[in-house]
Amino acid sequence: MRIKTSLVTAGALAALLLLAGCTDARDKESADVATLRSGGPAPATTPSAATRERPVVRPDEGGDVFDRYVEVFNKCLNGEGVAGPKQDRPDLKKYERNKEAARKCDHLYPETWMERERRTNPEFADLLRETARCLVDRGHKVTVGGDPIAIRYEDNAGANKAYEDEQDCQRKAFRESVENYRKGGS
Template structure:
C-alpha cells in the first residue's frame, strides 16, 4: 500500500472519530514549548515495541497491507464500542440514535489510546528531531524527478507542491522518495 493511500485511509479514520466526538470541548492549548526526542525502538524491533517506546497507539508499519490496517482499525473501534463510544465506522450506531456523551467519548478514547492506529510517518514527525532534514532529502529527490516539491513547517512538517495537480501526480514518486529518505528509520518499524 502506498504511503499516500495509507495517509488517506488514516485521515478518513480520524475524520470519523472527529464526527463522533462533535460537541466535545477542545483540548486545552499548551503554552510551553515541546521538544521532540528520539524514542524509537531498536533496529529490528517489532512495531509493538516501537509503539510502546513512543507512547503511540498501534503503529502502522510501512509495509502493512490493507487487511492489516483494517484489522488495526477494527480492534480500535471495537475497543471504543466496548467503552461506550460506538461509531458509524463499525456499523454499530443507527441513524437517529443519539450520539454518546462527549465525556463518554473522551473516556473511551483514553482507554483505547494504545489501540488507535497511527502511521509510522506521524510517529517520526512527532519524535524524530531529524524529521525535517529527512523530509528535505525526500523533497530533493522529488525535485530531481521533475516536481516542484518543498518542505513546509506549518501547521506541521510536510511536503508541499506547486498546485493540487502536481500533488496528485506525485503519488507513487513521493512514496518512493520518502522510502529512500527514511530508509534507515523505516527498518525500526518492521
C-alpha cells in the first residue's frame, strides 16, 4: 500500500511540475510578446485633417489676418499640385487629386469667429436673435432665419449700410465668446 501511495504522490507531484512548467512557459511566452509590443516607443500619431481645428480669425483681427491664413492654405495646395484660390475657398471635390489635397490642406483654411460659433456654440441661434434685436433697435430691417440660420437683410444695400452696426451688435450679443477669443481661447 505504501508503494501505491508513493506512486500516487509521485504522479501528482509530476503532474504539478508539468503543469507548473507549462504555466511558466506560457508566462514567458506572454512576457516575450508583451516585451516585443512595448519594447520601443509608440509610433507618433498625428490627428487626421478631419479632427484638426481650422485657424480662427478672431473678432479683433481683420482681413489681413484672414489673407495670411489663406496664403498658408494655398502653399499647401500648391505643394499638392493644385492651384489655390485667390480669395474664396475652392471646391476641391471635382478631381481625385483635389480631394487628396483637400484632405491634407483643408484644416489650414481659416474660419471667422462667427463660423466657429455657429459650429460650436449651442446658444448660437439665441445670440444671433439678440444681435438682430440690437440691429432693429438701431433702425435696420432684419430677420433671422434660413438654413443655416443667419441674419437676413432686405437687400445688399441694407446689409452694407448695417455692416458696422452688425459688427458691434455681434460683439455685444456674443460678449462672453468675444472675451474668450481675446484671451486666446476658441
